[in-house]
Amino acid sequence: MKRVRKWLRRNQGIGLIFSICLIVFLVYLELTPWVHREVRDGFTLGFFPVVGVVLLIIFSVIMVFDARRREVPEGVEVFTFKYFLGGILILAATGFYFTIMRKIGFLIITPVYLLFFIYILGLKSWRKCALSAVIMTVIVYGVFTCIGVRLPPGILGRILPF
Amino acid sequence: MFQPEALKEAFQLFFTPEVFLWMAIGVTVGVGVGAIPGLSAATGIAIMLPLTFTMPVAPALGLLIGLYKGAVYGGSISAISFATPGTSEAAATVYDGYKLMKRGHGRKAVEMALASSVTADTASDLVTICVAPPLAMVALKFGPAERFWLVVLAFTLIGALSGKHIVKGLLSASLGIFLATIGTDPVSAVPRMTFGVYWLAGGIPFIPLMIGIFALSTMLEEGIKLLKESGVVEKVKVNIVKGFFKEGAGLTMKEYLRCWKEMLIGFFVGSFVGFLPGLGSTVGAFLSYGVARQVSPDKKIGEGVLEGVAAAEAGNNATVGPTLIPLLAFGIPGSISAALIGGALMLQGITPSPRLFKLYPEIVYALFMILIAANAFNFGIGRIFGRLYTRLGLLPKPLLVPLIFVMATIGSFAYRGNHYDVILALVFGLVGYGMRVFGIPSAPLVISFLIAPMMEANMRRALIISHGNWIQALLGSPLSIGLVVATAILTFLSLKLKASEIARGGIEKVV
Numbered sequence: 001m002k003r004v005r006k007w008l009r010r011n012q013g014i015g016l017i018f019s020i021c022l023i024v025f026l027v028y029l030e031l032t033p034w035v036h037r038e039v040r041d042g043f044t045l046g047f048f049p050v051v052g053v054v055l056l057i058i059f060s061v062i063m064v065f066d067a068r069r070r071e072v073p074e075g076v077e078v079f080t081f082k083y084f085l086g087g088i089l090i091l092a093a094t095g096f097y098f099t100i101m102r103k104i105g106f107l108i109i110t111p112v113y114l115l116f117f118i119y120i121l122g123l124k125s126w127r128k129c130a131l132s133a134v135i136m137t138v139i140v141y142g143v144f145t146c147i148g149v150r151l152p153p154g155i156l157g158r159i160l161p162f
Numbered sequence: 163m164f165q166p167e168a169l170k171e172a173f174q175l176f177f178t179p180e181v182f183l184w185m186a187i188g189v190t191v192g193v194g195v196g197a198i199p200g201l202s203a204a205t206g207i208a209i210m211l212p213l214t215f216t217m218p219v220a221p222a223l224g225l226l227i228g229l230y231k232g233a234v235y236g237g238s239i240s241a242i243s244f245a246t247p248g249t250s251e252a253a254a255t256v257y258d259g260y261k262l263m264k265r266g267h268g269r270k271a272v273e274m275a276l277a278s279s280v281t282a283d284t285a286s287d288l289v290t291i292c293v294a295p296p297l298a299m300v301a302l303k304f305g306p307a308e309r310f311w312l313v314v315l316a317f318t319l320i321g322a323l324s325g326k327h328i329v330k331g332l333l334s335a336s337l338g339i340f341l342a343t344i345g346t347d348p349v350s351a352v353p354r355m356t357f358g359v360y361w362l363a364g365g366i367p368f369i370p371l372m373i374g375i376f377a378l379s380t381m382l383e384e385g386i387k388l389l390k391e392s393g394v395v396e397k398v399k400v401n402i403v404k405g406f407f408k409e410g411a412g413l414t415m416k417e418y419l420r421c422w423k424e425m426l427i428g429f430f431v432g433s434f435v436g437f438l439p440g441l442g443s444t445v446g447a448f449l450s451y452g453v454a455r456q457v458s459p460d461k462k463i464g465e466g467v468l469e470g471v472a473a474a475e476a477g478n479n480a481t482v483g484p485t486l487i488p489l490l491a492f493g494i495p496g497s498i499s500a501a502l503i504g505g506a507l508m509l510q511g512i513t514p515s516p517r518l519f520k521l522y523p524e525i526v527y528a529l530f531m532i533l534i535a536a537n538a539f540n541f542g543i544g545r546i547f548g549r550l551y552t553r554l555g556l557l558p559k560p561l562l563v564p565l566i567f568v569m570a571t572i573g574s575f576a577y578r579g580n581h582y583d584v585i586l587a588l589v590f591g592l593v594g595y596g597m598r599v600f601g602i603p604s605a606p607l608v609i610s611f612l613i614a615p616m617m618e619a620n621m622r623r624a625l626i627i628s629h630g631n632w633i634q635a636l637l638g639s640p641l642s643i644g645l646v647v648a649t650a651i652l653t654f655l656s657l658k659l660k661a662s663e664i665a666r667g668g669i670e671k672v673v
Contacts (some may be wrong), residue, residue, distance in 0.1 A: 011327075014600055017498060018333075037351055037352075039347060039350035039352065040349065040350055041350075041622055041625060041630075042625075042630060043349075043622065045347055045350070045352060045354050045497050046354065046355075048343045048618055049340065049343040049344075049354060049355045051339070052337075052339040052340030052341075052342075052343055053340060055332075055336035055339060055340075055448060056336045056337060056340060057215070057331065058336075059329050059330075059332045059333040059336055060333065062329045063329050063330070063333070063362070066329055068326075068327050068329075071327075071610075073599065073600050073601035074363045075598055075599035075600065075601060076599055076600065076601075079599055083386045083389055083390055084386070086386060086389045087382050087385065087592075087595060088613075089384050090382060090567075090591070091378075091588050091591060091592060094567050094571055094585070095585065096409060097336060097571070098571050098575070098581070098584050100583065101276060106572075110568060114184050114564050114565070114567070114568065117564035117567070118560050118561060119502075119561070119565050120389070121388045121559070121560035121563055121564065122388055122391070122559075122560040123558070123560045123561070124609065132559065132561055136561070136564075136565050136568070137568075140565075140568055140569060140572065143198065144198070144576065147493050147574075148209050149201070149576045151572065
């Protein structure tokens with residue numbers, strides 16, 4: 001099992017996983033009716049997307065056999081699922097921040113988002129975190145407002161004149 | 163034909179305090195807009211266009227051309243400082259610029275970007291002035307088939323942008339081709355590859371893709387690194403204020419002159435790409451960067467050298483002047499920005515057309531003067547902005563990473579005011595991070611995503627024109643055949659260069 005896991009971290013393993021996923025995707029595409037619908041210049045609607053997927057499969061398969069197949073990419077060597085999940089959480093938090101921002105406003109939610117993000121990333125003084133979060137929010141708001149981009153004002157929009 | 167009387171009038175139009183004032187305002191706004199992710203030169207011009215309604219023609223042109231030039235350069239500032247290209251044109255600058263920034267040479271990189279931008283821009287403006295009408299004639303000879311081969315020619319440069327493992331570069335390019343097919347079929351206008359998601363019918367917009375692939379993925383990587391590291395607290399305590407006031411060394415004349423070859427490549431490639439309608443400065447930057455990497459493999463472009471910044475920046479700014487050639491000579495705008503400048507001229511009662519040189523020679527001459535003078539303003543104002551931004555880039559990572567996340571999110575949204583663009587940027591942030599982990603380069607994806615739709619559309623157009631005859635469609639003109647030969651030569655040279663690289667020890671690391 002350990003050997004298989006080690007093998008999967010090599011270019012060969014990555015190429016093989018890519019190839020399998022892409023072949024499944026190609027089969028799915030081929031089974032979809034719109035792919036075979038002919039358009040007025042004689043090409044099918046799915047011709048060019050399928051070309052893209054076929055190219056992806058070809059190069060993934062080459063990765064399994066080429067001269068660099070046994071190399072382990074630098075990023076894969078240091079990759080851990082635990083921290084990758086941390087990354088996913090950062091992205092999810094950013095998506096959540098944006099959704100909330102549209103409802104309650106940029107000026108309210110951004111300092112909160114920044115405060116927690118800065119704290120998690122290593123600045124352990126709450127006072128400094130809060131100060132930096134507020135300053136950065138005001139700067140970003142000021143810059144975007146100056147050039148005419150209206151950021152979601154939210155509930156503050158009813159109170160503030162700008 | 164040269165008209166001395168018109169030149170005298172143009173001098174009177176140009177040498178007024180209003181022209182200089184509005185040019186300075188235009189460059190300032192342009193550099194600022196360009197440096198903000200999601201806002202392009204076209205956005206800035208569109209914002210400022212209503213201001214020109216009541217202005218005389220020369221100050222209006224000063225404002226818009228200054229803004230255009232400033233924005234094209236401005237994109238590089240945030241590309242270097244935060245690995246977040248402010249505009250798509252600056253995407254190629256990230257590779258070397260951000261690596262220089264991380265090594266503490268941010269100010270040097272930004273000044274190199276400015277110097278190479280201004281140098282190539284001035285040179286291409288002179289070309290525009292001297293050969294605008296004949297060049298426009300050549301541009302008009304480029305039909306769908308010629309454009310198709312030009313794009314194929316650009317594809318051959320992907321090898322140069324692939325790094326050590328060419329297969330991964332080609333895999334990345336294929337992903338770009340695939341992503342470019344999502345949206346609407348260019349001939350039948352029927353949605354394809356949208357999986358029933360209505361907001362994908364317009365295709366994947368370039369700005370969120372770029373913000374995701376470059377900015378969010380880089381910051382995600384930095385964020386994950388920070389989460390892993392321990393003992394950051396002490397470092398941050400010391401650096402928080404000091405970081406902002408720290409200033410690296412500036413660019414020396416010797417370093418500037420060392421990059422002459424890359425600036426020359428950028429000038430030639432950018433000018434050529436610029437005068438062909440539709441290709442744009444992003445293609446100019448990537449092509450120039452790719453050619454420079456091919457020509458000088460010993461300079462290690464891509465590993466954080468000034469030459470890489472010079473090639474990319476010279477390549478994008480050199481397109482600015484020539485983009486106006488088709489507009490001035492034939493009334494055909496070569497880019498969105500050129501179209502908006504054309505619109506501003508029309509608002510002044512001046513219609514860009516083949517008769518423009520005859521009817522309004524003084525306006526054309528004044529425009530040429532503004533083109534040149536705006537470079538000087540760009541140089542002065544760009545330096546100030548550059549210094550400020552590189553200081554921001556030196557802020558401690560725990561502050562910088564969240565700030566970039568906010569800027570990137572807002573930038574994706576501000577681009578079209580569409581919240582789906584934010585979702586796309588986040589998705590591509592994850593894709594970009596995955597590519598970094600697997601060692602797959604992002605440059606081939608970006609360039610193929612940009613040029614694949616042009617290749618498909620031009621090939622299909624050529625086939626429709628020739629009623630399905632492939633030979634006639636793609637090899638029906640001497641220009642097409644010339645481009646095929648050039649493609650073959652370039653492919654051969656690329657393979658030869660790659661082979662010699664491998665022979666020199668490029669695959670030594672193979673276990």
